[in-house]
Amino acid sequence: MSKRIIKKIAVIGSGIMGSGIACHFANIGVDVLLLDIVPRELNAIEQKKGLSLDDKVVRNRLVNDALKAALKSKPSPIYHQKFANRISTGNLEDDIEKVKDVDWIIEVVVERLDIKKQVFETLEKHRTPGTLITSNTSGIPIKFMSEGRSEDFQKHFCGTHFFNPARYLKLFEIIPGPKTDASVLEFLNGYGEQYLGKTSVVAKDTPAFIGNRIGIFSIMSLFHAVKDLDLTIEEVDKLTGPVIGRPKSATFRTVDVVGLDTLVHVANGIAENCKNDEQLDLFKLPSFINTMMENKWLGSKTKQGFYKKNVSADGKKEILSLDLNTLEYRSSKKAKFATLELTKSIDKVVDRFKVLVSGKDKAGEFYRKSFAALFAYVTNRIPEITDELYKIDDAMKAGFGWEHGPFQIWDAIGVEKGIEIMKAEGLEPAAWVNAMLASGSKSFYSVKEGATYCYDIPKKTQEKIPGQDAFIILDNIRKSNEVFKNSGVVIEDLGDGILNCEFQSKMNTIGGDVLAGINKAIDLAEKNYQGLVVGNQGANFSVGANIGMIFMMAVEQEYDELNGAIKYFQDTMMRMRYSSIPTISAPHGMSLGGACELSMHADKVVAAAETYMGLVEFGVGVIPGGAGSKEMALRASDTFRKGDVQLNTLQEYFLTIGMAKVSTSAYEAFDLGVLQKGKDIVVVNKDRQIATAKAHAKLMAEAGYTQPIKRTDVKVLGKQALGMFLVGTDSMKDSNYISEHDMKIANKLAYVMAGGDLSEPTLVSEQYLLDLEREAFLSLCTERKTLERIQHMLTKGKPLRN
Numbered sequence: 074m075s076k077r078i079i080k081k082i083a084v085i086g087s088g089i090m091g092s093g094i095a096c097h098f099a100n101i102g103v104d105v106l107l108l109d110i111v112p113r114e115l116n117a118i119e120q121k122k123g124l125s126l127d128d129k130v131v132r133n134r135l136v137n138d139a140l141k142a143a144l145k146s147k148p149s150p151i152y153h154q155k156f157a158n159r160i161s162t163g164n165l166e167d168d169i170e171k172v173k174d175v176d177w178i179i180e181v182v183v184e185r186l187d188i189k190k191q192v193f194e195t196l197e198k199h200r201t202p203g204t205l206i207t208s209n210t211s212g213i214p215i216k217f218m219s220e221g222r223s224e225d226f227q228k229h230f231c232g233t234h235f236f237n238p239a240r241y242l243k244l245f246e247i248i249p250g251p252k253t254d255a256s257v258l259e260f261l262n263g264y265g266e267q268y269l270g271k272t273s274v275v276a277k278d279t280p281a282f283i284g285n286r287i288g289i290f291s292i293m294s295l296f297h298a299v300k301d302l303d304l305t306i307e308e309v310d311k312l313t314g315p316v317i318g319r320p321k322s323a324t325f326r327t328v329d330v331v332g333l334d335t336l337v338h339v340a341n342g343i344a345e346n347c348k349n350d351e352q353l354d355l356f357k358l359p360s361f362i363n364t365m366m367e368n369k370w371l372g373s374k375t376k377q378g379f380y381k382k383n384v385s386a387d388g389k390k391e392i393l394s395l396d397l398n399t400l401e402y403r404s405s406k407k408a409k410f411a412t413l414e415l416t417k418s419i420d421k422v423v424d425r426f427k428v429l430v431s432g433k434d435k436a437g438e439f440y441r442k443s444f445a446a447l448f449a450y451v452t453n454r455i456p457e458i459t460d461e462l463y464k465i466d467d468a469m470k471a472g473f474g475w476e477h478g479p480f481q482i483w484d485a486i487g488v489e490k491g492i493e494i495m496k497a498e499g500l501e502p503a504a505w506v507n508a509m510l511a512s513g514s515k516s517f518y519s520v521k522e523g524a525t526y527c528y529d530i531p532k533k534t535q536e537k538i539p540g541q542d543a544f545i546i547l548d549n550i551r552k553s554n555e556v557f558k559n560s561g562v563v564i565e566d567l568g569d570g571i572l573n574c575e576f577q578s579k580m581n582t583i584g585g586d587v588l589a590g591i592n593k594a595i596d597l598a599e600k601n602y603q604g605l606v607v608g609n610q611g612a613n614f615s616v617g618a619n620i621g622m623i624f625m626m627a628v629e630q631e632y633d634e635l636n637g638a639i640k641y642f643q644d645t646m647m648r649m650r651y652s653s654i655p656t657i658s659a660p661h662g663m664s665l666g667g668a669c670e671l672s673m674h675a676d677k678v679v680a681a682a683e684t685y686m687g688l689v690e691f692g693v694g695v696i697p698g699g700a701g702s703k704e705m706a707l708r709a710s711d712t713f714r715k716g717d718v719q720l721n722t723l724q725e726y727f728l729t730i731g732m733a734k735v736s737t738s739a740y741e742a743f744d745l746g747v748l749q750k751g752k753d754i755v756v757v758n759k760d761r762q763i764a765t766a767k768a769h770a771k772l773m774a775e776a777g778y779t780q781p782i783k784r785t786d787v788k789v790l791g792k793q794a795l796g797m798f799l800v801g802t803d804s805m806k807d808s809n810y811i812s813e814h815d816m817k818i819a820n821k822l823a824y825v826m827a828g829g830d831l832s833e834p835t836l837v838s839e840q841y842l843l844d845l846e847r848e849a850f851l852s853l854c855t856e857r858k859t860l861e862r863i864q865h866m867l868t869k870g871k872p873l874r875n
Contacts, residue, residue, distance in 0.1 A: 077205075077260050079103060079268070083175040085165070085192060087136040090209060091181035092143035093239040096150035099159040100240065100682070101268055101757055106171055109136035111164045129167075136162045150240050152682060152738040165192075170199050177205040179233065184338075186213055193218065197226055205257065207233040211285060212342050215250040215278045227252040233261060234282060236472045241683070244472030245271035246282050266540065270682065270757030272471035279458050280346040281339055284472035286458055287451060287465060287479070289339050293355050294446050295324050299397060300359060302439055306379050306394055311408035312439055317429070318422035318476025325379035329372035333365055352450055361397050370395075377402075410436035420579065422476050426485040430494060444482065445498040448491050451479045452503035455530065462517060463527040463538055480517040488516060505530045523550045545763040547575055547610050557593055561586025564594045570603035570774065571767045581611055583667040583699075584619035585638070588645045591671075598654045604770030604778075605652075607671065608659030608763050614684070617666025618642065620693055624863045627854040635854060639698050639847050642667065646700040647839070649674040653780040655773035659766040661759050665689050665735065669747055670701040676773065678753035679766040680739035686747050687735030693866050694814065694859030696822045697730060698850030703842035705730060706826040708746050710788040723794055727826050731819050785838040789828025798823030814858040821849040 081104040084095045095107045111132045115124060124131050143150050144157055151157055163171065172178055178200060182192055189208060200206060202225045208218055215232045222230065232248030245265040249258055258275055265273035276282040281289060299309050306325045314323035328336055337358065344356040358366075365371075365378070372378030381393045381402050393402040412432030416425040429440045451465050459465060466478020483491045488510065492502055509517075512533040519526045519535050525546065526535040550565055556572065557564040561584060565573045574594040578587055591607065598605040608614075626635040649656045649671060658672040661681035669686050672678045680686070688697045688705070696702050709726040713719045728734075729745050736742035739755045756765050802819045805811045811819070824830075825845045828837055853859050 077176070079176045079264065081106065081175045082177040082179060083108060083172045084179050084181060085109075085196070086181035086183075087139035087162075088181065088183075089139075089143065090235070090237050090239070092140050093150045093237060094179060094181060094209065094235055095140070095160050096143060096157070097235075097239040097269065099156045100152045101270075103159065105160040106168070106175060107136055107140060107160055107162050108165050108168055108172075109139065111135075111166050132164050132167060133162055136164060148238070148241065149737060150238055152240075153740040153744075156740075165195070169195060172196060172199050172204075173201045175204065177207070179207050179209060181209040184210060184213060186217055189213065189218055190220075193222060193226070197222060200226070204229065205261075206230050207261075209233060209235055212281050212339060214280075215248050219250045219252070224252070228254045229257055231257060231261070232278070232282075233265075234276075234284075236284065242472060242474070243270070243272045243470075244284050244468055245269060245273045246284060246468070246472075247273060247275045248278050248282055249275070250278070266758060267543070267761075268757065270759070272467050272760075274459075274464050274468050274471070276464070276468075277458050280343050283458050283465060284468040285339050286343065286454065287447075287469055288473050289336065289343060290352065290355065290450055291443075291447060292324060292328065292336065293340055294352075294443060294450075296359050296362060297355060298439065298442055300361075302435060302442070304435070304439065305406060305408065306397065307406050308408040308410075309439075311413070312410070312436055316413055316416060316422075316425065317482075320474040329378035329380055331372070332374055333362070333371045333378055337362065337366060351453060352446075355446075361400060364400055365395075410434055412436040412440075423481070423485045426482055427487070427490075430486055430490075441494050442498055444486070444491070445495040445500050447479050448483050449495050449500040449502055452506050455503065455505070460530070461527070462530070484516045484518055508533065520549045523553065525549060543764060544760050545767065547573070547763065551575070556597060557590070559586050559590055559593075561588075562590025562594070564590065564597065566602075567606065567763070567767045569767070569771050571606060571770045572598050572602050572604070573606045573608055573763065573767070575609045576611070576615055577609075578619075581609060581613060581615040581668075582619045583615055583617065583642075583671070584622050585641075588641055591645050592648060595648050595652045595654070595656070599652060602654065603774035604655045604657070606657045606659055606763065606766040606770055607649075607675065608657075608679075608766055610759075610763070611662075613662035614660040614664040615668035615671075616663050617668050617689070618699060620863050621867055623854065624860065624867060627860055627863075632851060632855075636847065636851055639850055642699040643703075643843050643847060646670055646674040647783075647843075650676070651781055651783055653778075655770050655778045657766045657770045659762050660684050660686060660739075661762060666697070666701075667699045670697060670699040670704065673704045673747055674700060676778075677769055678748055679762060679769060680742065680748060680753065680755050681759040681762050682739050682755050682757045683759065684739040684742060684755075685735055685737060686739070686742040687733065687745060688730045688747070689733045689735060691731060691733045691815075691818055692862070694818060694856065694862040695850055695853045696818060696825065696846070698846060700843060700846070702730065702822060702825045702846045702849070703839060705746065706789065706828070706842055707784065707787050707839065708749075709826070713788055719788075719790060720794055720797055723790060723826060724797070727798065727822065730822060783839060786836050787828075787839060787842065788834060789826075789831065789837055789842075790834050791828055791831030793827075793834070795823055795827035795830055798827065814856065817856070818853060821853060825849050 082098055083106040084091050085108050087107050087109040095105045098105050112134055119131055180192055182188055206229055210232055211234055219227045219230045231250050231253040234246035236242035236244045247258055247261050262273045265271040310323035310325050313319055314321055340356050369375050370377050379395050383391045383393045392405055394405045396403050411434050415428050419425045462480050466480050469475045469478045509528050514528050517528050524541055525538050527538050529536040551563055554565045555563055556566050561578045563575045563577055567573050572594055574591055576587055594605055656675045658675035658678045660672050661684050664684055664686045666689050669688050688701045690697045705726040709723045712722055726746055734745050736745055742748040743750055756762050802816045806816045
């Protein structure tokens with residue numbers, strides 16, 4: 074079979090989901106044709122302009138308005154606004170013949186079978202044989218959609234269910250129809266993972282497929298439990314949020330965001346089409362849900378749901394909560410449980426589950442009831458919705474943002490303990506679970522030689538999960554491949570002569586132990602290895618330097634120690650750049666402050682697409698002091714061109730720091746100058762990031778890496794630039810745009826980036842700039858306002874502006 078390449082796709086339907094899918098394909102560089110229906114009447118603006126229904130601007134109004142709204146939405150569906158140029162729009166009458174030129178057609182129209190079948194009939198008249206054609210349905214059986222279509226159509230047709238928002242949620246369900254060719258499924262499975270950055274899961278053609286079948290059951294189960302245990306919605310959200318590795322929005326806030334009507338639609342679909350489901354009664358709506366539906370309390374879209382924003386007469390904003398007993402809104406109540414207090418010292422979510430199900434209070438009872446119901450339910454869905462248990466876990470993690478899937482949670486509690494909890498609730502697992510225990514497998518998962526194995530039900534053995542060869546899973550190799558460990562890092566051997574330095578501090582903050590670990594990793598790599606990756610697979614790469622340590626030294630006026638600590642940070646960053654082995658940084662998620670400085674000093678950055686990167690030190694009253702201010706001055710110098718207004722270039726880099734700009738994707742980080750074109754790269758699938766970083770380190774080493782020579786040729790503009798900056802900050806202070814303390818911070822940064830008050834443009838060394846940077850940083854640490862900001866950050870978790 075010839076190789077299939079996706080150069081251009083057509084998305085049919087430009088609603089929230091269709092526009093989101095179009096944007097994500099544009100994100101990865103695919104040419105997109107987005108089509109929608111033609112309006113049947115003019116709107117008021119078109120009437121005023123004297124337009125007719127034949128005008129192109131009118132005929133494409135629906136699709137253009139939908140795409141424009143999507144591009145303005147927050148969070149953005151697109152990595153960079155310029156990527157929207159990859160999307161062309163049209164309508165299903167004038168432009169339908171253009172689908173003959175695409176490689177894949179994705180239908181995303183309204184969830185009605187009759188309309189979908191009409192669309193497919195029209196598309197088949199113009200589609201080129203062999204072109205992929207898929208539906209993004211969330212529940213309509215695939216087998217019904219392709220009825221009556223040609224053999225070629227049915228062979229290349231299946232369901233491809235993206236979760237909303239398509240950019241951020243990783244689940245990509247692939248649902249075969251009766252005649253879908255196996256090669257089509259294989260291609261889509263690989264394409265979703267490698268190109269779209271998704272977790273691809275092939276599901277069976279059953280109602281709600283895998284993700285929504287389990288996810289909606291889980292939510293409906295909680296709807297019933299909240300009444301049985303007399304819990305408030307705040308209590309349920311406290312119990313089902315980050316403490317168990319779920320999103321902050323937990324249960325009821327998530328329903329408000331998604332829309333109660335959407336949830337009810339899927340739940341009703343399952344109730345109507347899964348008559349043999351042993352938990353069918355749980356899909357029947359509780360009375361409070363019916364009342365909310367009647368009242369149109371659907372969540373964010375109707376301004377009220379389980380929560381409601383309220384503004385009092387005196388202008389005070391408050392979030393009200395729905396009392397499920399009275400169905401009236403009231404002030405929110407704090408939720409507190411003794412069981413949760415016991416988990417505060419347990420950093421890893423997976424280690425909390427044993428404690429949670431052993432709780433003696435209402436929280437413990439809640440966890441036993443909810444996990445027992447979930448465990449029993451998922452065992453009975455095999456082989457109905459899938460033959461492989463790991464696909465259920467993959468779907469829940471990728472589609473609903475769970476850190477651990479049901480079977481992984483069960484493993485953490487202990488399989489036999491889980492059965493004991495189930496029996497106490499009058500539930501039993503499916504027979505295959507007892508057969509697993511009888512076969513000698515005491516867990517659903519195991520790890521061998523760095524790979525994850527999963528219990529195979531028909532074979533009654535642990536089998537390697539396919540598709541792992543492109544990944545390096547640090548959890549799987551940490552113990553067996555550990556080279557060095559301290560309280561801040563673990564250094565692992567990735568193989569092929571490449572080490573990895575993995576942060577292990579709280580929120581991956583960079584303190585003394587982490588810096589010592591980075592230096593140790595470089596020492597080891599220079600002595601016995603070929604290269605170094607600095608990467609981890611936590612929720613975020615790093616939120617930056619440990620400001621608590623800085624605060625304590627400043628409060629105690631230990632300025633010599635603070636000077637030494639800042640110099641150690643600077644020296645470590647310089648070692649990243651000037652070691653004898655290639656260094657690769659692999660940032661993802663929040664990569665702020667010191668973490669951004671570290672990446673800027675690596676030989677290469679392999680960033681995940683979802684990397685939120687920037688120098689944010691201004692927010693706590695200081696300038697970047699870990700070589701970041703120096704580095705931005707250097708990068709500005711390297712972009713100076715003859716004839717350019719060099720002051721303007723320098724000012725752009727200055728404003729990036731002064732405005733504490735943070736990219737909303739790795740691609741935006743190139744605009745900020747913290748990533749560099751031609752040197753740094755972006756990977757869409759974060760699961761591939763460490764393996765990709767390792768490959769680049771190995772390639773650089775094998776190409777003959779030579780230790781760089783320290784720079785002495787950084788052009789600084791001296792008084793010319795300093796004067797411009799000082800006039801600007803003074804003007805902003807006079808206009809009340811910034812406070813006096815803000816002006817002081819900005820002026821300190823200006824002094825560093827100008828290279829001091831040199832009388833003329835001069836070439837200086839990096840060390841010259843580092844010394845200026847450190848002196849400026851230390852002087853700001855003596856300021857009372859700076860200490861107030863840092864203290865506020867430490868206690869409130871966000872910067873204070875004054």
